Amino acid sequence: MIEFRDVSVTYPTGTKGLDGVSLTIPEGEFVVIVGLSGAGKSTLVRSINGLVPITGGSLQVGETDLSGIRRRSLRTLRSDIGMIFQGFNLVTRTSVMNNVLTGRLHSTSSLRSMLGWYSRADKEIAFDALERVGILEKAWVRASQLSGGQQQRVAIARALAQQPRVMLADEPVASLDPPTANAVMRDLQRINRELGITTVVNLHFLDLARRYGDRIIGMRAGKVVFDGTGAQADDAVFERIYGRSLTAEDVAAPGAPARAGTDAGAGTDAGAGADASTETGTGTRDGEPLDDAASTSPGSVQAAGTPRVASTPTDPAATP
Amino acid sequence: MTAPTQAHDGATGAITRAPRKPAPTAFTVIGLAAVLLITLWAGAGIDFTLAPLIHDLTRGEEVLRQFVPNWSFLGRDAVITASLTTLYMAIISSVIGCAVAMVVALLASKVSAPNAVVYQVAKAVMSAVRSLPDVAYGLLFVAFVGTGALGGMAALIMFNIGVAAKLTAESIDAVDPGPIEAVEAAGGNRIQRAFTAIIPQVAPNYFSYCFYVFELNLRASLVIGVVGGGGIGQTIMTELARFNYDNISAVIVLFIVVVFVLDRVSRAIRRRLT
Amino acid sequence: MTVDTPITPAPAGAGKPARPAPPSKVRKTVGMLLLAAVLLLAFTQVDARWERLPAFITEAPGYVALMTQGVLSNPVVDPNADYWLAAINAMIESIQMAWIGTLIGAAISFPLSFLAASNIAPAPVVFVTRQVLNIIRAIPELILAVAVMMPIFGFGPLAGAIALGVGSVGTLGKLSSEAIESVDTGPIEAVSASGARKMQVLRWAVVPQVLPEIVAFWLYRFEINIRAGAILGALGAGGIGSLLSALFNVRAWDRIGITLVTIIVITIIVDQISARVRSRIIFGDTKVRVMEPAEVH
Numbered sequence: 001m002i003e004f005r006d007v008s009v010t011y012p013t014g015t016k017g018l019d020g021v022s023l024t025i026p027e028g029e030f031v032v033i034v035g036l037s038g039a040g041k042s043t044l045v046r047s048i049n050g051l052v053p054i055t056g057g058s059l060q061v062g063e064t065d066l067s068g069i070r071r072r073s074l075r076t077l078r079s080d081i082g083m084i085f086q087g088f089n090l091v092t093r094t095s096v097m098n099n100v101l102t103g104r105l106h107s108t109s110s111l112r113s114m115l116g117w118y119s120r121a122d123k124e125i126a127f128d129a130l131e132r133v134g135i136l137e138k139a140w141v142r143a144s145q146l147s148g149g150q151q152q153r154v155a156i157a158r159a160l161a162q163q164p165r166v167m168l169a170d171e172p173v174a175s176l177d178p179p180t181a182n183a184v185m186r187d188l189q190r191i192n193r194e195l196g197i198t199t200v201v202n203l204h205f206l207d208l209a210r211r212y213g214d215r216i217i218g219m220r221a222g223k224v225v226f227d228g229t230g231a232q233a234d235d236a237v238f239e240r241i242y243g244r245s246l247t248a249e250d251v252a253a254p255g256a257p258a259r260a261g262t263d264a265g266a267g268t269d270a271g272a273g274a275d276a277s278t279e280t281g282t283g284t285r286d287g288e289p290l291d292d293a294a295s296t297s298p299g300s301v302q303a304a305g306t307p308r309v310a311s312t313p314t315d316p317a318a319t320p
Numbered sequence: 321m322t323a324p325t326q327a328h329d330g331a332t333g334a335i336t337r338a339p340r341k342p343a344p345t346a347f348t349v350i351g352l353a354a355v356l357l358i359t360l361w362a363g364a365g366i367d368f369t370l371a372p373l374i375h376d377l378t379r380g381e382e383v384l385r386q387f388v389p390n391w392s393f394l395g396r397d398a399v400i401t402a403s404l405t406t407l408y409m410a411i412i413s414s415v416i417g418c419a420v421a422m423v424v425a426l427l428a429s430k431v432s433a434p435n436a437v438v439y440q441v442a443k444a445v446m447s448a449v450r451s452l453p454d455v456a457y458g459l460l461f462v463a464f465v466g467t468g469a470l471g472g473m474a475a476l477i478m479f480n481i482g483v484a485a486k487l488t489a490e491s492i493d494a495v496d497p498g499p500i501e502a503v504e505a506a507g508g509n510r511i512q513r514a515f516t517a518i519i520p521q522v523a524p525n526y527f528s529y530c531f532y533v534f535e536l537n538l539r540a541s542l543v544i545g546v547v548g549g550g551g552i553g554q555t556i557m558t559e560l561a562r563f564n565y566d567n568i569s570a571v572i573v574l575f576i577v578v579v580f581v582l583d584r585v586s587r588a589i590r591r592r593l594t
Numbered sequence: 595m596t597v598d599t600p601i602t603p604a605p606a607g608a609g610k611p612a613r614p615a616p617p618s619k620v621r622k623t624v625g626m627l628l629l630a631a632v633l634l635l636a637f638t639q640v641d642a643r644w645e646r647l648p649a650f651i652t653e654a655p656g657y658v659a660l661m662t663q664g665v666l667s668n669p670v671v672d673p674n675a676d677y678w679l680a681a682i683n684a685m686i687e688s689i690q691m692a693w694i695g696t697l698i699g700a701a702i703s704f705p706l707s708f709l710a711a712s713n714i715a716p717a718p719v720v721f722v723t724r725q726v727l728n729i730i731r732a733i734p735e736l737i738l739a740v741a742v743m744m745p746i747f748g749f750g751p752l753a754g755a756i757a758l759g760v761g762s763v764g765t766l767g768k769l770s771s772e773a774i775e776s777v778d779t780g781p782i783e784a785v786s787a788s789g790a791r792k793m794q795v796l797r798w799a800v801v802p803q804v805l806p807e808i809v810a811f812w813l814y815r816f817e818i819n820i821r822a823g824a825i826l827g828a829l830g831a832g833g834i835g836s837l838l839s840a841l842f843n844v845r846a847w848d849r850i851g852i853t854l855v856t857i858i859v860i861t862i863i864v865d866q867i868s869a870r871v872r873s874r875i876i877f878g879d880t881k882v883r884v885m886e887p888a889e890v891h
Contacts, residue, residue, distance in 0.1 A: 368755065460854075473642065546828065
């Protein structure tokens with residue numbers, strides 16, 4: 001269980017990241033946090049594993065209290081929390097296996113990790129994690145040779161190798177094209193269901209949030225402005241979170257190039273459009289663009305208008 | 321922009337007139353003036369003149385005539401030993417120097433230093449180590465342990481640390497912070513962060529610097545040898561004292577050929593690394 | 595693997611999919627063994643009198659103490675004041691020598707760098723120029739000074755400056771030509787398209803793009819030349835090297851300490867100024883650090 005009690009985060013620059021947030025996330029829940037860029041989503045997620053220290057209130061993760069936590073116990077806490085990032089954060093020069101084994105560092109001595117001597121048991125855990133995300137056969141490939149979707153799977157495997165109780169994901173699909181984004185979200189959902197790992201995911205896009213989240217938390221200016229199920233998150237809620245009404249661009253899938261022009265758009269990560277173009281041949285498990293186009297939820301304009309999805313049938317991944 | 325004449329009309333047409341060429345910036349003016357002044361000062365300081373080039377070229381010719389290489393000198397045991405010593409010195413110093421340099425670099429980069437104090441101290445040490453010339457180290461260590469390759473290697477090692485640590489620290493500064501954050505989020509400690517997230521990223525550059533340092537060592541070992549640090553440099557110094565210019569020129573030609581060849585090999589390896 | 599099949603954890607004992615075998619480590623192992631063998635050979639064969647190694651612990655601290663004493667003793671009292679002044683003067687002479695040397699190197703290498711750039715000069719010219727630069731690079735300043743400059747210019751700072759200058763040509767030419775090769779081709783095309791001659795293209799499309807970087811290389815080389823000049827001094831070219839070798843000849847440890855500290859302080863100051871100027875030239879801002887090009891030595 002993760003419990004925020006009146007938590008606030010003020011950065012050294014004076015910017016307020018979180019402003020009096022109170023939340024309870026029970027064990028095993030799949031929570032999606034949505035909001036504009038700078039609304040505090042990232043701060044919220046990063047405060048859970050102490051990457052961002054809280055400056056007010058109290059934050060309880062499991063039995064650990066994060067206010068004024070010591071380095072050592074912070075490391076222990078972090079070993080229980082897996083995290084995946086927008087930019088994957090892999091060491092691309094080394095093998096997939098070495099990256100996944102990073103998840104075993106907390107139970108490996110400094111000397112052994114210096115020499116790269118991981119135990120047989122740790123290697124088996126890493127293989128299991130890779131198997132679970134379906135890229136076992138890539139174990140000894142250099143990470144740089146994988147597509148974006150595969151790299152994010154490696155990152156998930158790395159987090160899984162920690163055998164965590166909580167999984168954090170900070171914009172995990174913002175650098176991926178829509179079909180791959182959906183595949184990665186399904187992976188996260190499946191892992192949550194199968195292993196009962198509490199999962200907290202940041203997303204820019206409300207439609208992805210509605211599709212995958214058991215519970216959606218909307219943030220604006222460091223405050224929680226919505227907390228409910230996907231079904232409850234209607235257009236009025238959208239306005240409350242994003243400060244204006246829904247437009248076609250807001251629900252376009254991540255990676256759609258059309259996003260760049262919106263000013264207060266629901267997040268305009270510069271990387272999103274650019275990175276998506278590198279995403280080709282994402283392996284067999286990504287081959288489902290047609291499904292996605294068909295299953296677009298009513299009211300969502302995702303896919304239909306975006307050139308990216310229109311062109312996906314020519315994507316090598318589309319023809320398994 | 322109605323009539324061309326308006327462009328030349330002082331009072332009203334000022335907007336359409338082509339902008340005047342901006343004056344050079346203060347930086348440029350002061351910079352060029354400073355360069356000129358420093359050059360005059362420096363030139364005067366060392367009595368710069370190219371006159372000898374015209375007058376004394378003949379004198380040079382006379383000396384150069386004595387430089388006809390005596391190739392048989394290269395076959396002497398002492399010369400072969402000295403050449404090999406230079407090579408061994410370069411290898412040993414590169415390996416030790418680069419290993420130490422990696423540690424110093426990790427401490428002297430904001431990315432990997434454990435805290436601000438260590439970072440500042442390591443940077444200061446690095447600057448100080450870099451600022452002493454190779455000869456100074458040569459003279460110092462030869463005075464400490466006596467003439468020979470031991471002092472020479474110590475000098476080369478210090479010289480290598482200066483060069484390789486700075487380059488490596490700058491590479492570490494430029495690594496992708498993402499993997500570091502990931503290791504931190506996975507509960508890794510500082511040593512694990514360095515070995516799993518930082519070193520793999522800088523490894524190709526680092527190894528390239530190591531080979532570069534090896535190339536430098538071949539040349540620097542000559543300098544070190546001249547002040548008593550062993551190897552072929554010491555041979556040159558001995559022969560210079562005896563005015564055996566023919567022997568020196570043979571050694572020099574050999575040296576240049578060997579350095580040239582090893583340079584090529586080392587560069588080929590470096591190109592494959594990065 | 596089929597599309598989107600949920601992967602359930604394999605039941606215990608049931609055959610898990612085969613783990614991919616790690617790649618062969620033969621090459622890595624052979625490489626490591628080779629390196630170890632070379633090191634072993636070097637360590638055992640080098641004529642180093644290893645038995646002197648303890649001197650670093652038994653004798654060096656005493657000398658260091660003497661040097662420290664020299665540095666810490668009151669600098670305004672005679673003769674200490676003279677010692678500091680002598681060191682500063684020698685260092686200034688070294689800087690002057692390095693400055694003139696760098697200018698000579700810059701003047702010679704600048705035109706050569708265009709001849710060594712494959713996007714400017716025809717291939718045969720590039721090849722020949724590069725080989726010339728490589729050969730110069732292989733010749734240490736020391737040899738240039740001893741073999742060529744001193745016979746002509748006599749033993750003195752002038753010979754030192756010229757040796758440094760010629761010695762700089764190799765590296766500066768190489769670095770500059772690489773900078774020229776990496777210029778943006780757009781402006782070259784644009785200027786060429788306007789009917790400019792080759793020299794005009796160089797002047798208006800290439801030089802403006804590469805000049806800041808090349809000037810930064812010159813400054814780097816100036817920093818290196820201050821250090822490289824020291825060995826020439828030890829052979830009689832004046833400057834800090836002459837002072838140092840004279841002091842070591844008589845083992846005047848207190849003065850050696852004073853001189854070494856002077857070298858460190860002045861070199862760091864000059865390096866700092868040079869770094870600021872480089873940043874200003876390249877980025878228009880003194881705060882941003884310019885990364886050192888490898889191979890400026």
